[in-house]
Amino acid sequence: MDCKLVEERISNYIENNLSATEMDAVREHIQSCGACRDLLERMERVLYLCEDLTEEVPFFLKNRLYNIAETRVAEEPAISGRTITVLKWAAAMVGTAVLLLNLLYFTSIVPPANRFLHLAVSRIETFVVEAGAYVERISESDRNPFLGLFMSPDKKIDADQPFPDGATNEGGKNG
């Protein structure tokens, strides 16, 4: 048996995990080879010392570990992880839908969808214009609805008389 084979078996030799024949062959080689004998002695010393490498957990660390449960529970967010995941997915889906609608609106990849979207947008535009006109009509009927909200009815400004209390345009200038 040569040094390489002994090296491959040295852990099993120390732990007595070889067959009797192999144990004898390794032992025989080690007795005649200084390098392998030195390696074996060092390895046995290392394994002996390794048994003393365990240490007790320091008191302060043990306390920190006990406190993890309380600290982490207190820090847990009001929204659970599952809710956050659902919200993230919802945001991703909305974003994707918006992108898809843009694609369909500005390109003619799917002509019926493109026509439908343009029709829908024109209907929305019409609705917005009509709603705007309606609001304008209401404001015109009451001229200045905002002032009317804060003034008593007898002091409401007469829309046909821009200068109340008998003042004239010229008088106002002179006064």
Add this chain to the structure above:
Amino acid sequence: MLIDRIADGDPEAWNMIVDKYSKGIYSLALNFAGNADDAADITQDIFIKLFSNIHKFTLDGNFHAWLMRMAKNHCIDYWRKNRKNRNVLPLNEDIRVHDHDEEQHMIDRMDIQRLRRRINQLDPELRILLILRDVQNYSYQEIAASLDLPLGTVKSRINRGRIKLARMFQQGGDHGL
């Protein structure tokens, strides 16, 4: 079930887990990092990770193996982040030694210090395997199951790690390390 109780926020159940596993994790961290301060930080981080992920543990799995994998991955992450500014500080003075005479105590004490430094110079994968086998006395089968490695790979790597460590380690020598 203990795990369910922890997930439900039962502090007693959590304390039982800390009592059972903290020594093994601390020992792994201490011998991996080579100094007590980093070992405390690593141990704490592993337990925080454990607490945050305990709901992910499947009851049909092996809890110890799951925790060991988490600890091993965390140690290697730590090594990757800190390899540029590794700092092997002097270790605690109260290292236990075998019961020999005083002179032998001194030699053992010095050799233990030197051995820790040498372990710290090993490749992190080998380091973890050696700590689990030779410091914490896990069987090859337990290590293979915990780290999800073939048994033959575990045996050959541990043998390789021991040879490397034995060659680096010179009894009473290698000053300045």
